[in-house]
Amino acid sequence: MKTVLMVAEKPSLAQSIAKILSQGSMSSHKGLNGACSVHEYTGTFAGQPVRFKMTSVCGHVMTLDFLGKYNKWDKVDPAELFSQAPTEKREANPKLNMVKFLQVEGRGCDYIVLWLDCDKEGENICFEVLDAVLPVMNKAHCGEKTVFRARFSSITDTDICNAMARLGEPDHNEALSVDARQELDLRIGCAFTRFQTKYFQGKYGDLDSSLISFGPCQTPTLGFCVERHDKIQSFKPEIYWVLQAKVNTDKDRSLLLDWDRVRVFDREIAQMFLNLTKLEKEAQVEATSKKEKAKQRPLALNTVEMLRVASSSLGMGPQHAMQTAERLYTQGYISYPRTETTHYPENFDLKGSLRQQANHPYWANVVKRLLAEGINRPRKGHDAGDHPPITPMRSATEAELGGDAWRLYEYITRHFIATVSHDCKYLQSTISFRIGPELFTCSGRTVISPGFTEIMPWQSVPLEESLPTCQRGDTFPVGEVKVLEKQTSPPDYLTEAELITLMEKHGIGTDASIPVHINNICQRNYVTVESGRRLKPTNLGIVLVHGYYKIDAELVLPTIRSAVEKQLNLIAQGKADYRQVLGHTLDVFKRKFHYFVDSIAGMDELMEVSFSPLAATGKPLSRCGKCHRFMKYIQAKPSRLHCSHCDETYTLPQNGTIKLYKELRCPLDDFELVLWSSGSRGKSYPLCPYCYNHPPFRDMKKGMGCNECTHPSCQHSLSLLGIGQCVECESGVLVLDPTSGPKWKVACNKCNVVAHCFENAHRVRVSADTCNMCEAALLDVDFNKAKSPLPGDETQHVGCVFCDPVFQELVELKHAASCHPMHRGGPGRRQGRGRGRARRPPGKPNPRRPKDKMSALAAYFV
């Protein structure tokens, strides 16, 4: 029997589609990467019985990057990134082993059906899948077609079955347009980012951003925030005057009237109108009207709207909201949360979804009534052909979900119920009055039927006192007429919700990437999130955008993306040649880049106002080995040392504190050593600022401290302080931290393993002798008489931390407290290995016998 391989874009879709096509009779198992599943069933294909294997990828299989040597910032001129620097496709997520997985599943298959999302990215992934799978599939017989594309616009039985019945071919042009986009984004983004970062970081010491990035989406996003800032700055308040009148409708009731002219900007004119009205005793009713109006129930929920509400009403940032939604989705509480669609599919079981909520403690009443009286047909929304709108999939309580997950779920559910509720109907009554020659109006709203606002009470029409019943010609005594002086007020900073709307409107990013771009400009310290989730640009953000405006406004305008996208669409439609468009667009941006580099002084003038030059920043810390003057320690990210005399900058390890290390010097270059520490619960090591940037030995790399230095005789080096191979990681060596006493530590120089040992010992040294059993270096430990934990009043002991029974009682293995990404996973990652004493049960062999010190060192540098 022949086999048909079918591939969807994500695991959830593979499952849904397989369920539909197999009518529920499939068998499933996890693939080798643990992320994707394979669903198998039998059926017919091209008129023959076949075995179907439905699986998926996880988004893009491949990603584009420069060849390794072009990723060295110091060695490559960013201008080379436009054409010379070659790119290569790499696996997007090496941990997923997607190519291998596809090949294992695809080996020996006869046909392939591509079920990737029906957009350009999906078309591109089709070819990524084919590149991986075609070489291992069975060869076609004499020109038989083996590659098919399924095109579907929703995940419904009819749509999926129709797609299966009318298979087509993948569209190469659409895929090519994505290849072009990837290459453009990479080359342009990286060239500008590297140039800006190097240029400004080499000049200013208080930029407080380790990366000054540029991108066709993030830069216009920042541009919106700064545009609002500029409006606020240039705002000039204007004084205006308003006539306000009160009429008495009853003994003790009065009505406030709005002036039909709204306001005037001339005090004398306002005074004139006041004079014309203030002596009038009566207000005459000119007209009354009553109109029934409706407030529409919401459209079905899509991602962008969910993010807007999460930000503006729930106070949750887009990134956080998306993570929360994804968790709710994988736990089965809501449907797939990434969709542009606001229209329910025709066969969507609205009543079924509603019934699930019929016993919910918070909204059972509303739901039961809707079910009994009949639901309202949802409004016609937009069908983007991706996924159904976001809806609850089962009932959940506050106690079950808790916190933000509950708040988001509650919103999604209330929104869903609202979409099948009735519109809110209210009566708008207006009374028009004449006082002297001037007209005034008073209007009020009374609810006829609350409709959906019952489930979304924050949308409800506010309760107002009802207007008096009256008719044309009636008069009321005038209570008071006065002039109010007011001022126009500036707009406020852009809210996140407004920014999302602007991005959506200008096509900046996609539903999935909008949160990422907003997060980016926060992380790069271009904007800060203020109360009410308003985005306030920082000095850096403002200077960047003003600089672009000065040099080349197109770099920051939202049109930068849409203009390129127009070109890309020509490729997708087969109207333009991929190579030509790519070459032409790169050429345009290359020119822009060179012009930008030549004009950078224009942006620099703005930088100078806000930031201080390197030489004027930081405080003196340690001496330069070349001129023996003090270098200044610049704490702002990226933290570094700067010698203003030699005009040299030395980068330092990040995310920790830097102190002078007892004025000790490196024997190689005479620079004073500094001590890096990640905090009291973490680890610390000395480093030479020069060696850290210019590795002294061939077997060392940039960014190594003394605990990784192979100097044969320096007292701070790995050679003298190293003990033996790390108990957890492959390549690390445990090194004594000579500064850690009296709570002594031995820490791995690669991973975050730390052994706390010999508390209160007053001296710990690494001996030249090694252990007979494991060949690790012995430690020579001295205790004070009063505090010695050693048996029999001893104060000194020499032994092996791994094998010596006396020491094993005094050593405790831990993980350094650290937020560094390298150390993610931390404690508890490995069962039975992470915490507790570094002690093996008696009689059992050491599971990872430490190698002798020199072979550990040798292995370390391979």
Place this chain on the structure above:
DNA sequence: GCAAGGTC
């Protein structure tokens, strides 16, 4: 160390 786009 960089972009933006998929998704886990």
